Amino acid sequence: MSDEFKDNLLKAAMDPGRLYHQAPCGYVTFTANGTIIRINHTLLNWLGYTAEEVTGKMKFSELLSKGGQVHYEMFFRPMLNLSGSVKELSYELLTRTGEIVHVLLGAVSVKDDDGQLLAVDCILTDNTDRKRYEQELLLARKQAEKERERLSQFFMQMPAGICVLDGPEFVFEFINPLYQQLFPGRHLLGRPLLDALPELKGQEISGILQDVYQTGRMFEGKELLVPLRRTPDSPIEDRYFNFIYQPRTNDHDIIDGVMVFVIEVTDMVYAREQVQQSERSLRTLIMTAHYALMILQGPDFVVEIANQQLAALWNKSLPEITGRKLLDILPELSDQPFPELLRNVMRTGKPYGQQEEALRLTIDNQEQLKYVSFYYDPITGEDGVVTGVIVAAEDITSQVSARKALEVSYGEQQSLNEELAAMNEELGTTNEELNLTQLNLREMIANFEESESRLRSVVESAPFPIGVYIGADMKILLANQNIIDVWGKGNDVIGRSYKEILPELENQEIFSQLDTVFKTGEPFHARNQRVDILVDGEQQIYYFNYSFTPLFDAAGNVYGVMNTAADVTDLNVAKHAVERNEKNLNEMILQAPVAMCILVGPEHVIKVANRLMVELWGKRIENVLNRPVFEALPDARNQGLEEVMAAVYNTGVAFTTSEMPVTLLRNGKEDVVYQNFVYEPFKNSEGFIIGIIAITIDVTEQVVARQRIEESEKELLTTKNRLEEELEAGKKVQRQKDGFIGMASHELKTPLTSLNAIIQVANAKLRHSPDPFLKGAMEKANLQVKRMTDLINGFLNISRLESGKMIVEKQRFNFDNLIREMIDEVQLTTNAHAIKLAACNEIEIVADRNKIGSVLSNLLSNAVKYSPKHTDIDVSCTLKGEYVMVSVKDKGMGMRLDDLEKIFDRYYRVDSADTQHIAGFGIGLYVSAEIVKQHNGRIWAESELGHGSTFYFELPL
Ligand code: ADP
Numbered sequence: 001m002s003d004e005f006k007d008n009l010l011k012a013a014m015d016p017g018r019l020y021h022q023a024p025c026g027y028v029t030f031t032a033n034g035t036i037i038r039i040n041h042t043l044l045n046w047l048g049y050t051a052e053e054v055t056g057k058m059k060f061s062e063l064l065s066k067g068g069q070v071h072y073e074m075f076f077r078p079m080l081n082l083s084g085s086v087k088e089l090s091y092e093l094l095t096r097t098g099e100i101v102h103v104l105l106g107a108v109s110v111k112d113d114d115g116q117l118l119a120v121d122c123i124l125t126d127n128t129d130r131k132r133y134e135q136e137l138l139l140a141r142k143q144a145e146k147e148r149e150r151l152s153q154f155f156m157q158m159p160a161g162i163c164v165l166d167g168p169e170f171v172f173e174f175i176n177p178l179y180q181q182l183f184p185g186r187h188l189l190g191r192p193l194l195d196a197l198p199e200l201k202g203q204e205i206s207g208i209l210q211d212v213y214q215t216g217r218m219f220e221g222k223e224l225l226v227p228l229r230r231t232p233d234s235p236i237e238d239r240y241f242n243f244i245y246q247p248r249t250n251d252h253d254i255i256d257g258v259m260v261f262v263i264e265v266t267d268m269v270y271a272r273e274q275v276q277q278s279e280r281s282l283r284t285l286i287m288t289a290h291y292a293l294m295i296l297q298g299p300d301f302v303v304e305i306a307n308q309q310l311a312a313l314w315n316k317s318l319p320e321i322t323g324r325k326l327l328d329i330l331p332e333l334s335d336q337p338f339p340e341l342l343r344n345v346m347r348t349g350k351p352y353g354q355q356e357e358a359l360r361l362t363i364d365n366q367e368q369l370k371y372v373s374f375y376y377d378p379i380t381g382e383d384g385v386v387t388g389v390i391v392a393a394e395d396i397t398s399q400v401s402a403r404k405a406l407e408v409s410y411g412e413q414q415s416l417n418e419e420l421a422a423m424n425e426e427l428g429t430t431n432e433e434l435n436l437t438q439l440n441l442r443e444m445i446a447n448f449e450e451s452e453s454r455l456r457s458v459v460e461s462a463p464f465p466i467g468v469y470i471g472a473d474m475k476i477l478l479a480n481q482n483i484i485d486v487w488g489k490g491n492d493v494i495g496r497s498y499k500e501i502l503p504e505l506e507n508q509e510i511f512s513q514l515d516t517v518f519k520t521g522e523p524f525h526a527r528n529q530r531v532d533i534l535v536d537g538e539q540q541i542y543y544f545n546y547s548f549t550p551l552f553d554a555a556g557n558v559y560g561v562m563n564t565a566a567d568v569t570d571l572n573v574a575k576h577a578v579e580r581n582e583k584n585l586n587e588m589i590l591q592a593p594v595a596m597c598i599l600v601g602p603e604h605v606i607k608v609a610n611r612l613m614v615e616l617w618g619k620r621i622e623n624v625l626n627r628p629v630f631e632a633l634p635d636a637r638n639q640g641l642e643e644v645m646a647a648v649y650n651t652g653v654a655f656t657t658s659e660m661p662v663t664l665l666r667n668g669k670e671d672v673v674y675q676n677f678v679y680e681p682f683k684n685s686e687g688f689i690i691g692i693i694a695i696t697i698d699v700t701e702q703v704v705a706r707q708r709i710e711e712s713e714k715e716l717l718t719t720k721n722r723l724e725e726e727l728e729a730g731k732k733v734q735r736q737k738d739g740f741i742g743m744a745s746h747e748l749k750t751p752l753t754s755l756n757a758i759i760q761v762a763n764a765k766l767r768h769s770p771d772p773f774l775k776g777a778m779e780k781a782n783l784q785v786k787r788m789t790d791l792i793n794g795f796l797n798i799s800r801l802e803s804g805k806m807i808v809e810k811q812r813f814n815f816d817n818l819i820r821e822m823i824d825e826v827q828l829t830t831n832a833h834a835i836k837l838a839a840c841n842e843i844e845i846v847a848d849r850n851k852i853g854s855v856l857s858n859l860l861s862n863a864v865k866y867s868p869k870h871t872d873i874d875v876s877c878t879l880k881g882e883y884v885m886v887s888v889k890d891k892g893m894g895m896r897l898d899d900l901e902k903i904f905d906r907y908y909r910v911d912s913a914d915t916q917h918i919a920g921f922g923i924g925l926y927v928s929a930e931i932v933k934q935h936n937g938r939i940w941a942e943s944e945l946g947h948g949s950t951f952y953f954e955l956p957l
Pocket of ligand 1 (some may be wrong): 924
């Protein structure tokens with residue numbers, strides 16, 4: 001209640017007329033015909049009239065607007081007549097000046113006893129503000145409606161999802177088509193949020209929604225991850241949304257819902273992630289390029305970015321390089337061609353590449369020569385102005401020196417030169433590839449901001465092998481043709497697992513390297529690694545510098561591995577050729593069947609020594625290897641070897657000696673050994689003498705053996721001489737003996753011939769003598785003379801044989817008769833044996849009859865002599881072609897085989913208990929054999945000890 005109002009109320013209480021006139025509402029009383037009879041000041045003030053102008057003069061309807069007058073006549077007056085009162089009617093009053101005053105009107109009729117209307121009392125309150133408010137409200141409502149329409153229209157057409165969630169249950173009250181499109185086919189409208197999208201239960205977003213509903217605070221979310229199903233049947237996906245939750249209030253300003261404005265940004269998030277990954281990958285690519293790579297900016301060539309390879313090439317660290325001017329980093333470049341070439345590229349905007357250029361670097365105040373292949377590529381800004389240069393370089397020092405080494409090493413061998421040519425060609429190709437690589441790298445950097453498809457195309461067009469593998473199972477996401485060609489497993493590799501494509505790598509550590517990179521996030525680099533790959537079913541040996549670089553997602557987790565590689569097979573083949581040569585040499589030395597070693601440098605350090613050499617030295621290999629030879633073998637000093645070795649090392653002229661005596665301390669005692677030495681100069685691949693190849697052939701054994709042979713030969717000679725002397729002496733005795741026998745036999749023969757003649761005469765005279773003794777005596781004397789004659793003939797024959805005087809006097813005679821004659825003659829000497837001749841044809845031969853007779857006689861008498869009494873002796877005579885063969889078989893003592901071999905030797909007699917009492921000289925068979933030999937015949941015997949003997953001889957007819 002206002003103070004003014006209180007004041008007026010007080011005043012009114014003291015003066016009722018004052019209250020009537022000054023009340024904050026209008027009072028008017030008019031008669032049944034409408035004439036105003038009383039009106040208060042407040043109303044007069046509203047209308048701008050005086051009491052005099054109105055009272056008794058104006059009708060109430062005149063105070064009303066036109067519409068008010070009609071309403072008054074049609075409704076107000078009749079109603080007052082009927083009910084006596086009206087309430088809160090809204091009327092427009094007209095002021096004196098024609099303006100409208102809005103009032104609320106209440107009226108009470110004053111009636112007489114008959115019920116006739118006498119007057120009407122009206123009370124009017126100012127309703128202008130209210131009216132205006134209402135109008136404004138209406139307008140506002142209309143506008144709001146329009147606005148709502150527009151908004152709805154807008155919502156419906158918004159490129160964003162909009163929904164209104166009603167009440168604490170968040171029932172979908174409204175959704176626009178785009179909101180529905182976020183969940184095609186899912187029934188949302190009219191359903192509570194968590195019924196319609198149950199996967200939201202427990203998610204952060206539900207909490208946020210509750211919070212907005214309760215606090216009324218708006219929430220704005222950016223790229224919020226909400227795992228949601230898209231369609232009723234699709235799996236839950238990771239989806240990202242930008243959204244606004246706005247509380248919705250009812251007319252009473254109470255929150256009764258949440259309005260949601262949402263845009264799905266999943267694709268954008270993924271795209272950006274991919275872009276980020278691409279950027280990271282590109283950067284990684286650059287930093288892990290197998291070539292030195294840098295970007296030089298501005299006319300001063302400030303190094304903007306450089307990779308480790310470049311730092312390594314310059315023998316610097318990355319911080320020493322990055323952000324500095326090229327010529328500040330390497331002042332020694334100023335008089336080398338590089339700065340001018342760079343300036344040319346800046347000026348002309350044309351790329352420049354060179355395959356082999358010497359790069360002189362000053363490292364620790366010493367000049368070092370390297371060889372590089374390089375490529376300069378201009379970086380052009382949007383306005384076409386060259387702002388910098390991408391420099392790619394490869395350190396080919398080892399290739400160049402390998403090539404140079406090979407050139408020297410292989411000298412003029414044509415076939416190897418061809419290989420070299422091939423290798424050079426290969427190196428050339430590599431450089432071309434490098435140039436191409438740089439072109440692509442330039443693009444990569446220029447397109448740093450571009451999307452994954454860009455990376456893909458860059459990767460695909462990179463002229464060195466690149467592959468990108470995703471997930472622990474190494475699914476191939478990207479692989480360029482280069483790596484596909486290296487694998488040689490066909491083009492269909494994308495989406496397949498690396499391990500499935502290259503199962504042959506199983507035991508080559510590569511899978512575990514990949515796994516480790518994936519697990520630890522640490523990159524892996526390998527250099528000159530041999531990798532055996534099955535290309536079209538054939539095992540191929542490659543050498544790669546390769547890297548496995550982890551790829552991180554935005555959350556910092558490894559999601560894949562990038563594999564880049566540089567094929568360095570050719571370089572390795574070249575290097576290996578050099579190594580192989582060296583190894584072959586070492587191997588050859590180690591395996592050599594002679595003692596060999598390599599002594600290096602002026603100190604003759606023992607670099608390689610084979611087992612034979614070490615044995616020769618009498619040392620253990622570990623005690624001599626890598627030591628100067630005269631330090632390792634002090635006992636070899638001062639024997640002239642120092643000078644010899646120095647001469648070979650300094651002049652390159654080989655030195656050989658044979659059978660040089662060397663005194664060595666071996667196993668604690670001094671030994672003299674004899675050695676053949678060969679000292680050859682040992683040259684490196686460039687032809688410089690770097691040492692000595694020593695070959696030592698230990699000839700001690702030969703020398704000792706030869707010395708021994710020489711000694712024994714001397715001995716042998718003495719012995720031989722002595723033996724010869726002895727032999728000569730023996731022969732002399734023999735000759736004397738033969739001479740004696742010959743002479744004696746001769747002398748004996750004459751009296752024996754006389755004796756024989758006397759006995760023949762005496763025999764003839766005494767044949768008929770009655771004295772049986774005389775008769776028998778003469779026969780016995782005859783027998784003894786015959787024996788004696790045989791004996792002497794034997795001796796004579798021997799001496800004739802020895803003196804070469806035995807003469808064969810051949811004649812034609814009946815051989816069978818001779819046999820019978822001889823049998824009869826021998827039979828005369830014995831009664832105890834029966835000599836039987838098997839049937840024998842008449843055979844004529846030409847031979848010395850006496851001598852063949854003596855052969856027969858000898859064989860027959862031996863058969864008698866060496867057989868016991870009462871055994872038979874069988875004689876046969878058979879013709880065999882051109883020969884006649886005679887056999888004499890006894891059943892006597894026989895003999896052993898070793899005796900049988902010797903019985904035809906001169907003076908040989910079997911020495912046994914059975915033979916010792918049988919007289920003889922061992923010359924009969926000897927002479928017989930000589931006679932048969934002189935007739936070109938053959939004589940032999942068969943015998944078995946105790947079972948008799950058979951003697952044979954055959955003579956040509
Ligand atoms: P000699 O009978 O006078 O000793 P030979 O030259 O006739 O000389 O015979 C040499 C040796 O051969 C004999 O001493 C005897 O030992 C052996 N010999 C020869 N004939 C026979 C034979 N028929 N049976 C066994 N031994 C024989």
